[in-house]
Amino acid sequence: MRLFVSTILCLLTLSVPGALSTAPDTWVAVRATIQVTYTLDKTTWIPLRKGMSVPNKAWISTGPRGRLQLVRGSESIAFQPNTLAAIITRGGGATRKTEVVQQVGEISLEIEKRQQPHTTVQTPFLAAVVKGTRFTVEVGAGNAAVAVDRGLVQVTSFESGERSDLGAGQGARVDGSGMTVAGLGAKPRITRVAPSKPRVPATMTGKPAATSQVTSASTETPQSETGAEKSKSSSNSNAGGNGTGSDNGNGNSGGNGNGNAGGNGNGNAGGNGNGNAGGNGNGNAGGNGNGNAGGNGKGKDKDKDDDDD
Incomplete structure (x- = not known):
């Protein structure tokens, strides 16, 4: 019986990392x-x-x-x-x-x-x-x-x-x-005392990254998206709102067409109706949306430039 118990303890020691036998500094x-x-x-x-x-x-x-x-x-x-x-x-x-x-x-x-x-x-x-x-x-x-x-x-x-x-x-x-x-x-x-720099950076979210994952996780502090990444990820939203074009042919500042900065719309950069600075078609600057950042108002006054170029 004692031999059996000793054998079981030995097997447990070998199979469980750190069990029963650990260094004093561990x-x-x-x-x-x-x-x-x-x-x-x-x-x-x-x-x-x-x-x-x-x-x-x-x-x-x-x-x-x-x-x-x-x-x-x-x-x-x-x-x-x-x-x-x-x-x-x-x-x-x-x-x-x-x-x-x-x-x-x-x-x-x-x-x-x-x-x-x-x-x-x-x-x-x-x-x-x-x-x-x-x-x-x-x-x-x-x-x-x-x-x-x-x-x-x-x-x-x-x-x-x-x-x-x-x-x-x-x-x-x-x-x-x-x-x-x-x-x-x-x-x-x-x-x-004299101010100094910390050795560990603060997190942006207050929460550790990927705590539930046991593989392919990282302790690196999450980084914010770059401008290009934001353009790629935002397919159908822009700041601003609908509005009738002002003297420079834009809708309200920033517009709200579906798409990203540089897209096209009705009346921008001189108020020439369709087409404007930044390109046309389906979104620009990496965007996938339809529309533009210049709004969708109708342009007026061809003599003035677009302030949002």
Whole structure:
């Protein structure tokens, strides 16, 4: 019987990554729901399950229903839904240092107490440095906040250079207008240091990209569409409205014909009826719509140019 149990434990150790045998500097998932994944190359996402260890420097993503708790010795980090962060460990033993790079979402940390600061949380707006404490960091699209349950956390705003040491029951928020602090008892004191640049960019949406996908996902910050891409994607809409042509042969500014900038319509660029600057037919500048950006009013006064060329 004992031989049978030993064999089963051995097979479990071999089949479950990170289970039962982990390095002392390795974070292990003691709780993991669905929609929790990690990546090392920012391309391929791997499901993170209970009992698995997390590779050093891996990016971890939780979806709208994803929750995760990692443990390393007496330390723990809890991920709330819609969170994207990486954990980087340097050194080992008494000289070990940990850096959490948090791009968006909410994490709660319980860090072992040491004489010197050894754990840092980097966000797009602030950095939090601790010797040993329990605290929460929340990052949105335009701000970040720290709330301290126990111990002492030093918080620094990158843009304003404001800095404050937060104790139990105190907190700080950093946004475009600077740092604000509050808490139980005396209000935390704010000092100033030289402003600096954050190491992680802010997201545009406040949500991690492709959290539910396990392959072909990316942690790169979503980018806005270029003008050409917008033209290609908008087939049947333009700013403006219908209207009778003015002196320069346009309808109301921008028109609303179905199509994109540069299309044709009735009366533009001199009011010559059909056809105008920018081409004709079915949309221009990459557009697929019918109409133009110059409106569909009837032109007048051939002596004046189109202001919207």
